[in-house]
Amino acid sequence: xxxxxxxxxxxxxxxxxxxxxxxxxxxxxxxxxxxxxxxxxxxxxxxxxxxxxxxxxxxxxxxxxxxxxxxxxxxxxxxxxxxxxxxxxxxxxxxxxxxxxxxxxxxxxxxxxxxxxxxxxxxxxxxxxxxxxxxxxxxxxxxxxxxxxxxxxxxxxxxxxxxxxxxxxxxxxxxxxxxxxxxxxxxxxxxxxxxxxxxxxxxxxxxxxxxxxxxxxxxxxxxxxxxxxxxxxxxxxxxxxxxxxxxxxxxxxxxxxxxxxxxxxxxxxxxxxxxxxxxxxxxxxx
Numbered sequence: 001x002x003x004x005x006x007x008x009x010x011x012x013x014x015x016x017x018x019x020x021x022x023x024x025x026x027x028x029x030x031x032x033x034x035x036x037x038x039x040x041x042x043x044x045x046x047x048x049x050x051x052x053x054x055x056x057x058x059x060x061x062x063x064x065x066x067x068x069x070x071x072x073x074x075x076x077x078x079x080x081x082x083x084x085x086x087x088x089x090x091x092x093x094x095x096x097x098x099x100x101x102x103x104x105x106x107x108x109x110x111x112x113x114x115x116x117x118x119x120x121x122x123x124x125x126x127x128x129x130x131x132x133x134x135x136x137x138x139x140x141x142x143x144x145x146x147x148x149x150x151x152x153x154x155x156x157x158x159x160x161x162x163x164x165x166x167x168x169x170x171x172x173x174x175x176x177x178x179x180x181x182x183x184x185x186x187x188x189x190x191x192x193x194x195x196x197x198x199x200x201x202x203x204x205x206x207x208x209x210x211x212x213x214x215x216x217x218x219x220x221x222x223x224x225x226x227x228x229x230x231x232x233x234x235x236x237x238x239x240x241x242x243x244x245x246x247x248x249x250x251x252x253x254x255x256x257x258x259x260x261x262x263x264x265x266x267x268x269x270x271x272x273x274x275x276x277x278x279x280x281x282x283x284x285x286x
Contacts, residue, residue, distance in 0.1 A: 016054060019143045023052050026143075030264045043276040046239065047263035056146040062240075062256045063146055065108040065155050072253050076229065080244075080253045085156040091131045094154055097121060102159040105130065109150035110138040111257075116159060130154050142262055160247040167245040168217065169254065170226060174234025174242055175279040179227055183241075186213050199227060207268040209261050222251055229253075238280060 027048055028034050035048045050056050061067050066087050073081050085103060088094040098121040105115040105122065113133060115126050122130065139148030160167060169185035181204075182197045193213035196206040201219040220226060229251065230242035243254030267273040 016145075019140070019145075020052055023048070023143050026264060031266060041277060042266070042270065042273045043239075043280075044263050044266055044273060046277060046280055047259045051144045051146070051259045051263050054145050054148070056144075056258070057149045059146045059237075059258050060148075060150050063109075063258070064150050064153075065106060065255060066153055067108075068256055069253070072233075075233065076253075080229065080251055082157045082160055082247075082252050085158065087156075088154045089134065089152065091127065091134060094122065094130060095127060097156065099156070103156055104159050105154060105156050107133040107136075107138070108153040108155045109147065110136070111142070111147075144259055144262060146258055160245060160249070160252050162245075162247050167247055167252075170220070170244045170246070171257075171260075172226070172230035172234070172242045172244065173239075173260075173276070174230050174237075175239050175276065176281060177231055177235035178279075179230055179234070180276060180279055183208065184217050185210075186215055186217070204272075206272055209265045220246055222246060226251060 024034055027044075031044060035045045037049060040046060040049075062071060066084070069081050069084065085099055086094075086097055087108070088097070099117075100119050102116070102118050105117065105126070107113050107130075110133060115122070115129065117126075133154065134152045136152065137148065139145060139150070162168075171183040171185065172179045173181040173183070179199050182199065182201075184195050184197065186193045186195070192210045193215070194208065194210045195213055195215075195217060196204045196208060198204060201223060226244050226246075229244065233242050233256070234240050237258070239258070241257040241260050243257065245252045245254055267276075
């Protein structure tokens with residue numbers, strides 16, 4: 001039945017009415033109820049109406065992986081930003097790009113897409129994938145209005161590592177300028193796991209998106225500075241997730257996310273998600 005419903009919506013015009021209808025059905029399928037502005041209780045309720053509102057396109061500048069780097073440079077300074085090797089909106093120009101070091105290639109207008117290269121140029125298969133990215137409107141794929149008006153581009157930057165390994169991905173959930181939760185993603189390009197901590201680095205008995213890990217993650221030496229960064233940026237929005245890394249060169253900015261997991265994953269136990277919602281200012285809700 002789910003496959004038939006998905007097929008049905010895929011053949012419908014990608015206009016707001018049908019996008020919204022599918023969002024409501026997807027929300028029901030994942031959470032077991034339809035969201036209501038008059039009876040919001042959970043963080044995901046808030047994120048649903050943000051995701052589903054055309055007004056959220058105003059966040060596009062901060063979601064675009066190219067323009068947000070320029071924002072962070074202006075707001076915090078370039079010490080936290082990984083140098084950009086190139087930005088391309090033309091596949092022909094991307095074909096001649098080459099770099100001697102390890103680098104990453106990702107679309108500026110999409111989430112969860114990445115190519116990691118150990119030097120050299122992109123091969124034909126990788127170029128076809130990049131060309132496909134340039135032709136896609138991710139907002140219509142993910143049904144998130146904040147992505148709808150982004151201009152497709154390909155961003156290339158240095159690969160960052162920590163002691164020869166892929167660094168942990170630290171994600172700071174900031175509500176009204178205060179970090180209320182820290183998510184740490186482990187083995188991001190393998191068997192994904194994540195753990196959740198409070199701002200004092202106490203591990204929480206929570207699960208979100210992926211299973212928990214038994215790996216002991218030491219409290220980052222730079223945690224205080226990371227909290228200051230995330231809360232300074234987060235103070236500009238009702239809710240945002242600020243992603244940071246600790247690389248050999250120091251703290252590095254990752255991205256800003258306004259609807260983690262597209263609002264389709266929920267915290268276990270769900271009572272914690274209700275506590276996060278209570279931190280929000282109702283006047284800011286969509």
